[in-house]
Amino acid sequence: MISGMSAAQFAEQLIMAERMGKDQLYKNQIDRYQAQLDAYGVLEKSLNNMISKLEKIDGDAFDNKTVSVSDDNASVTVGADAPEGSYDLKVKQLAQAHQLTKTFASEDATGLPTSGDFTIEIAGEVLTLDMGDINSDGSITISQFRDHINNHSDNPGVQASLVRTGGSVEFMLTSTETGAASEITVLDSGADFGMTPTRAAQDALATLNGISIQSSSNYLENVVDGMNIELNKVHQAGESSTITVGTDFESSEQAVNDFVDAFNTLMDQINKLTRSMGSEVADEVDDEKDDDDDDDDSSSGSGSVTEEQLGVLKGDSSVRMLQNSMRQTVFAPSPNGMRLSDIGIEMTRDGKLEINDDKLSEALKSDPSAVKAMFTDDGGYVDRLDSIIDPFTKSNGYLDLKQGNLDKQVSRVEDNMDRHDYQMQQRYQIYLAQFTAMEANIMKMSAASGLF
Numbered sequence: 001m002i003s004g005m006s007a008a009q010f011a012e013q014l015i016m017a018e019r020m021g022k023d024q025l026y027k028n029q030i031d032r033y034q035a036q037l038d039a040y041g042v043l044e045k046s047l048n049n050m051i052s053k054l055e056k057i058d059g060d061a062f063d064n065k066t067v068s069v070s071d072d073n074a075s076v077t078v079g080a081d082a083p084e085g086s087y088d089l090k091v092k093q094l095a096q097a098h099q100l101t102k103t104f105a106s107e108d109a110t111g112l113p114t115s116g117d118f119t120i121e122i123a124g125e126v127l128t129l130d131m132g133d134i135n136s137d138g139s140i141t142i143s144q145f146r147d148h149i150n151n152h153s154d155n156p157g158v159q160a161s162l163v164r165t166g167g168s169v170e171f172m173l174t175s176t177e178t179g180a181a182s183e184i185t186v187l188d189s190g191a192d193f194g195m196t197p198t199r200a201a202q203d204a205l206a207t208l209n210g211i212s213i214q215s216s217s218n219y220l221e222n223v224v225d226g227m228n229i230e231l232n233k234v235h236q237a238g239e240s241s242t243i244t245v246g247t248d249f250e251s252s253e254q255a256v257n258d259f260v261d262a263f264n265t266l267m268d269q270i271n272k273l274t275r276s277m278g279s280e281v282a283d284e285v286d287d288e289k290d291d292d293d294d295d296d297d298s299s300s301g302s303g304s305v306t307e308e309q310l311g312v313l314k315g316d317s318s319v320r321m322l323q324n325s326m327r328q329t330v331f332a333p334s335p336n337g338m339r340l341s342d343i344g345i346e347m348t349r350d351g352k353l354e355i356n357d358d359k360l361s362e363a364l365k366s367d368p369s370a371v372k373a374m375f376t377d378d379g380g381y382v383d384r385l386d387s388i389i390d391p392f393t394k395s396n397g398y399l400d401l402k403q404g405n406l407d408k409q410v411s412r413v414e415d416n417m418d419r420h421d422y423q424m425q426q427r428y429q430i431y432l433a434q435f436t437a438m439e440a441n442i443m444k445m446s447a448a449s450g451l452f
Contacts, residue, residue, distance in 0.1 A: 006439075007432055007435035007436040007438075007439050008432060008435075010431070010435045011428050011431035011432040011435055012428070014431050015424050015427060015428045015431065018424070018427070019420065019424045022420055023420075026413055026416060026417045026420070029409075029413045030410060030413055030414075032312075033406050033409050033410045033413070034410065035308055035309055035312045036312050036313065036402075036406055037403060037406045037407070037410075038306075038308075038309055039273050039305075039309045039312045039313050040313070040399055040402055040403050040406070041403075042269060042273070042304070042305055042309065043269065043270070043273060043313075043319065043392075043399065044392075044393065044399050046262075046265055046266045046269050047266065047389050047392055047393050047399075048393060049262050049265070049266075050262045050263065050266050050385070050389060051386070051389060051393065052262075053255075053258045053259045053261075053262040054259070054382045054385055054386055056255050056258065056259075057255050057256070057259055057375050057376065057382055058375070058376050058382045060080040061251060061252055061255035061256075062252050062255070062368060062371065062372035062375075062376070063080035063081075063372075064080055064247075064248035064251040064252070065078045065079070065080060065082045065084065065226070065245050065246065065247060065248055066078075066245070066246050066247070066248045067082070067227075067243065067244065067245050067246075068243070068244045069241055069242070069243055070241050070242040070243075071239075071241050072232060072233075073089075073091050073231070073232055073233050073234075073235055073239075073241050074089055074091065074229050074230060074231055074232055074241050074243075075229070075230040075232060076227065076228065076229050076230075076243050077227075077228045078226055078227050078228075078245055079226035079227075080226065081225050081226035082224065082225060082226030082227045082245050083224065083225060083226075083245065084245050084246055084247065085244075085245060086242060086243070086244050086245075087208055087209055087224070087242070087243040087244075087245070088207075088208070088209050088210070088240050088241075088242060088243075089206060089207070089208050089229065089240060089241040089242075089243055090206060090207045090235050090239075090240040090241075091204075091205075091206045091231050091232075091233065091234050091235050091241075092205040092206055092207070092234065092235070093202060093203070093204060093205040093206075093234060094202075094204055094218055094231055094233070094234060095178035095179055095202060095203050095204035095215060095216055095217055095218045095231075096178055096199055096200060096201065096202045097174055097175040097176070097177060097178045097179075097182060097199070097201065098122075098174070098175045098182055098183045098184045098197070098199065098200065098201030099172060099173070099174045099175070099184075099197070099198045099199035100172070100173045100184055100186065100195035100196065100197055100198065101163070101170040101171065101172045101173075101195060101196055101198050102170070102171045102193070102194060102195045102196065103168050103169070103170055103171075104142045104168065104169045104170075104171055105168055105169070106168070106169055107141065107142055107143040107162050107164070107169050108141045108142075108143065109141060109142050109169070110138055110139060110140065110141055110142075111138075112131065112135055112138070112140055112142070112145055113131040113135065113188050113189070114131055114132065114135050114136055114137070114138045115131055115132040115136070115189075116131055116132070116188065116189030117129065117130060117131070117187075117189060117190075118131050118186075118187070118188055118189075118193070119185075119186070119187045120149070120156060120158055120173070120184065120185070120186055121156065121184070121185040121186075121187075122156045122157050122158060122175055122177075122182055122183070122184055122185075123156075123157070123177075123181050123182055123183075125156030125157065126154075126156060127149070127152060127154045127155055127156050127158070128154070129148070129149075129152075134148065142162065142169065142171050143162060145160075145171075146160040146161065146162060146171065147160075149173075157175060157176045157177055157182070158173050158174065158175060158176065158184060159173070159174045159175075159176055160172070160173055161174070171195075172198075173186065173195065174199075175201065177216070178201075178203075178204075178216060178217055178218065179201065179202070179203050179215075179216025179217065180201050180202050180203045180216070181201075181216060182201050182216070183201040184201075203215060203216050204216075204217065204218050204220075204231050206220075206231060208223065208224070208229075218230060218231040218232075219231075227243075227245070229243075247368060249361065249364050249365060249368075252364050252368065252371070253357070253360060253361060253364060256343075256345075256355070256360060257355060260345060260353045260354075260355055263326070263330070263352070263353055264352040264353055266323075266326070267323060267326075267327070267351055267352050268305075268352070269305050270319055270320070270322070270323045271323075272305040272309070272310050272311075273305060273309060273310070273311070273312060273313040273314075273319065274311065274313050274314045274316065274319055274320055274323075275310065275311050275314060316402075318398060322388065322389075322392060323351075325388045326385060326388055326389075327347070327351050329381065329384045329385055329388060330347070330353065330381060330385075331347055334373070334374040334375075334377070334380050334381060335373070335377050335378070335379045335380055336370060336373045336374060336377065338370060338371075338373075338374050340353070340374075340381075342363065343359065343360050343363035343364075343371055343374070344356035344357070344358070344359025344360040344362075344363065345360070
């Protein structure tokens with residue numbers, strides 16, 4: 001023991017003191033590169049969120065329609081291409097599936113044909129059962145016969161079932177499709193099997209603005225461009241449903257608000273990522289901590305900037321140029337001569353956008369096509385912003401290259417750390433051998449001095 005420490009402890013103390021400087025250097029480098037990687041990741045999320053809002057505006061955001069029906073006789077859905085207007089619908093008859101029954105004593109009753117062909121035909125499709133093959137001894141029950149029909153690979157579109165009435169069983173065949181063309185024909189060796197119709201096969205009949213409509217289904221798909229109608233029940237004499245189709249202004253307003261929110265979030269994050277820690281920025285980060293905890297960024301779809309990331313991209317002039325280009329683009333007039341300020345969107349002194357909801361709503365209602373053109377026409381705001389963002393977010397674009405370079409730098413530092421660890425391990429072994437030898441000599445000298 002030397003001064004109360006073993007040779008290994010002495011060697012460890014020397015190595016800790018010797019490696020401390022480089023360990024701290026490598027840690028600082030890793031932390032800096034990782035902070036930059038995280039910052040570019042936050043920026044990428046915000047840009048992708050911005051792209052998704054632009055795609056929404058460039059899609060059906062300004063074309064969505066609303067629909068209302070005056071009663072519950074029909075349910076209606078509309079797409080973007082549905083013509084606006086009012087439609088008068090009168091349901092005269094609902095489509096029905098054909099249904100036949102025949103009475104048997106019980107579900108275990110027999111008495112089915114023992115020979116010949118038993119056929120079930122619907123709309124030209126025929127199921128042929130060889131009764132001599134499946135019931136030659138007359139033992140098949142009506143419940144077994146039901147299962148045989150339902151499970152047959154040639155079933156033409158009929159559902160066999162049993163209705164238990166208490167004193168007997170009704171063998172029931174129902175077409176799986178509605179409409180007059182789905183009538184069921186049942187023959188035993190070419191003769192009528194004797195089933196009783198309980199529900200007629202019939203088409204749906206209706207009029208829409210006086211135009212007669214006939215359909216095998218109660219679901220009238222694309223009956224008018226972009227309009228689907230589900231017929232629920234027949235109107236009484238003198239009654240009809242009023243269907244009203246109009247522009248979905250709320251959807252348009254929401255798309256514009258989402259666009260503004262995404263733009264402002266992106267501007268905020270670029271400000272924080274490219275600025276040094278200042279009182280204003282620090283206050284913003286502190287204010288947003290609680291919001292981020294509550295919302296978990298679910299509304300914006302982009303990550304939050306931490307205090308550690310503040311200013312980590314301040315040397316990246318390309319990110320600043322991105323921000324300036326986007327601000328100049330939304331401040332400039334659109335191809336149709338209108339500006340965002342014309343629809344209630346102003347740029348504030350801090351470079352963010354602010355909406356006057358009343359003015360936006362009025363603009364959308366007074367001239368929705370002009371508002372749409374501002375964003376979606378060739379060279380409009382969507383095209384301009386997309387052309388600015390695309391070089392950053394595309395595959396092998398600016399962000400990919402930056403992140404790739406940082407990953408390489410992290411790998412180089414990690415390689416340096418591994419080499420440093422190996423060198424320190426080697427030096428530890430040298431120190432350990434030296435102190436062990438010294439400790440052994442001291443012990444010998446102590447033992448020798450005890451002889452005198």
